[in-house]
Amino acid sequence: MADRFRVTLAQLNPVVGDLTGNAGQAHDAWKQGRAAGADLVALPEMFITGYNAQDLVMKPAFHAAAIQEVRALAVACAEGPALAIGGPWVEGTELFNAYFILKGGRIASTVTKHHLPNETVFDEMRIFDVGALGGPYAVGNVRIGSPICEDAWHEDVAETLAETGAEFLLVPNGSPYYRNKFETRLNHMVARVIETGLPLIYLNMVGGQDDQVFDGGTFALNPGGELALQMPLFEESVTHVDLERGDAGWRIVPGVEHAHPDPYEQDYRVMVIALRDYMAKSGFKKVLLGLSGGVDSAIVAAIAVDALGADNVRCVMLPSEFTSDESLADAEAVARALGCRYDHVPISEGRAAITRTLAPLFEGLQPDLTEENIQSRLRGLLLMAMSNKFGEMLLTTGNKSEVAVGYATIYGDMAGGYNPIKDLYKTRVFETCRWRNAHHRPWMKGPAGEVIRPNIIDKPPTAELREDQKDSDSLPDYPELDALLRILVDEDGSIEDCVAAGFDRATAKKVENLIYISEYKRFQSAPGVRLTKGAFWLDRRYPIVNRWRDPG
Template sequence: MTERLIIALAQMNQRVGDLAGNAAAILQMRERAGGADLLLVPELQLTGYPPEDLVLKPEFLRRTEEEAAKLVAATQAPGPAVAFGSIVLRDGKPYNAMIVADGGRGLFVTSKRELPNYGTFDEKRVFASGPLPKVFEFRGVRIGLPICEDIWLEDVCEHLAAEGAELLLVANGSPYELDKDDLRQSLVQSRVATSGLAMAYLNRVGGQDELAFDGSSFVVNPDGELVVQLPDWEEALLLTQWKRSSGKWTCTTREQHELDQFPADIYHAMMVGLRDYVQRNGFPGVILGLSGGIDSALSAAVAVDALGPDKVWGVMMPSVYTGSTSVEDAQECAELLGCRHDVIPIVPGVDALSVMLKDAFAGRKPDLAEENIQARLRMVTLMALSNKFGHMLLTTGNKSEMSVGYATLYGDMAGGYSVLKDAYKTTVFKLSRWRNAHKPDDSLGPDGPVMPQRVINKPPTAELRPDQKDEDSLPPYELLDPILVGLVDAEKSVAEVAAETGADVKVVAEMEKLVLRAEYKRRQAPPGVKIGGRNFGRDRRYPITNAFRTAR
């Protein structure tokens, strides 16, 4: 009877749809894990996660099966057995599965039973649900291989324990959210307590469109002790030692990495999401409007940290309403970051449009239309540079603005990606203060501050009219953001939010009206990294035409 096992945990990045590239990465990990008995890689590591509607494409499924067969055959070369995530077809239906291969042949296949269909997940749209899984016997050890969501409900783990499993290895594709580390560990410890079995929780890393995956893989022993904690945000390979003692399998390896705390975790999610989005979509870098305000300063800092200063291009586009301090602050931001900085005034363009629209606007006082012309001319300028040189336009708006529609459609909302899309304004301030005092370990940016303190201290303004301040149109962000958290993230009524925040009911009702009215704008906004549990786009999907209000 086997008394010891070496299980290699490979916390890996993936590229959705890159079947050959993902397979090659798995085999490279296998070479590195040469002393192990079994190599475990994340959920759908072969296809990339989430594959979304690629699963509905027959050619994608056919080629996935081809690549999986090649990967199985490649295990004939010396090395550990491999448990890898892929898609298998049964009776014409696709299943999210784990395949175990060794010696050039497939040993075992198990399918995901619990398909998440909430928030960012819609796996029931593309996958069939598997049966209650069987236990896999490997070198005399009975192993359960639940897949991600299978452990979030009790049935699968209880079933595997009843079937005689001796330990549980869980492959995951679990995206980052605030406070999710504690939630995962609490969940796993609960399953360990009820099953009496040790569990290895393996998660992927990297960015995929609006999702950032933090890794943070770990192992919990039967007594509930967390004995292994892999790092967050980076690939890692650890050969864990396991032994049978008193009839139970335990992990004897001890490895601990400190995980990011708030707000470092958010900042890292933004870096990872932007880095993989830009690089994997083939952009040479990013360009953004550097206005001298805090949103563009933070966006530029994230971009420089993720991509390097040579890949970031800031453009200041002053109008007649732009203050000299804004011009100075934008330039100092670029100097601190070491990125390119250009100044292109939009005054000639505004003047030209004023002449062009003079007759059409005759008899009308200047209003929001003239303000938005400035924002849209900035977009035209940035997109012209993007088209000419290939850099992706980075949008700099935050979640507070996007919630209430305090943004110009086809103006400052235009772009290819938004790192602040899921960050409220008060979070933007916290992130800016944090980054001025800390540098992420894997940052490509500078040591020290990345923006002048004045950028953080001065009142936010769009500078589209004389002496304009955000608070002319909105409640102070210290009040607005808790209101929005209640209305958007918690889906509470106006009365409930007013009671919780102490805000006037009329103010909350007005914010609810603005949130619902701005839905059409958000449908046309660029993607951006998900931070909380209720982001716009993947999680919160409201009708554009909608007459319902919680305020009577």
């Protein structure tokens, strides 16, 4: 029997719906494995379709085409190592999330996913049927068990595989990022290793898809839970891993253990990857955004330049009579520091024309929020006109604190195609600006050094829609607001939880009410990258019309 077994791990970035392109990536990885003498080349869960493909997978023409692509890939990879790749599979009327083992020009083995996640961003119970608990598959004389993603978070699948002869576990994943998730994955996989006594390889994909970023971080564990290797976070990588058989069974030969960056760097890189891949996978090359002189638009501009390069980013200042000289100077300073185009488009004339148009209808009524929002909506109109004319996707710049309580103008500053900071609370925005000023990495396309001057970070936040306006006129100060939002949104807590944490009951109830009445705005808001398990969109789904309020 073989005493050494080589697995080529392909931590790659598929594109949802690009069946031919994804198959091409798999074939290229297989060729690298063949050149390295691999016995098996492995790709992540649902790689042939891209992940998370949601209801697209249920479309008969789509999943039939995906299966045909897998069969064609098997033929192309007939002479050489086995190839393991995830994709949909049909048996009768049932549709499965499957993992295929391709050998000798055909699909030699099919594993179907048993535990279907039905929480946070996953709706697999809606899409797939439950696969059976099965045994391992053979590659040469080696028997391998492949719990698919969620299957490895439960003990029964791995235990069944161990009891039926699996010699090591290869876990294909489509596991998206949220802050500190790697530790959760590692703890679950250590549990599987300790329970079964088998080595385990956890293979994850990379890249952005809509709101999700798959962060890679593929790793391998030996019996006892000892880390044998760790592939980089966020980067595409093909790595060859060797297992050796001794008296105690198979062991993974130790490899490189790539260090993980701190949480601020991880969040920032996720925002950069999300925007870069959203653009590339949807066909856009350039972006524009309204640059107000405030902290939110400044950090979005930095993310955009780091993702796409300064030549592909247009910043536009659209001042009104309420825009301060300080804001004008701060906005221009950001654009100049980042090296991107800066346009100055005053809105005073347009606002005056709209005011005259509405005057007969508004006669006798006092100016109020309506007139303030006209400014924001006029800016949205002008930015969208530029987007249409220049073929540049408009970025929105609302942070999670604003998105949560509706402190944004629908069809105004909410207009746009993507929001890189949608899941970043305001207090975290401040710290992220400081982090970016102090750090530069090779994956950033923007310049090193201070790109957001301290005045932008330190000055009191304001929308500048009326004289001397401050955000604190309408909202609790951001440290208090964000702490309340973490309880009410991220932790799904109650008013009593807020009071127990030391907050004023009336303030907590006001914030809770703002969250609920803003649901219609979030329903129409641009997608944005997920950084936490409490992100707005798939993580948190509430009715738009809702009269319930916590009586606490």
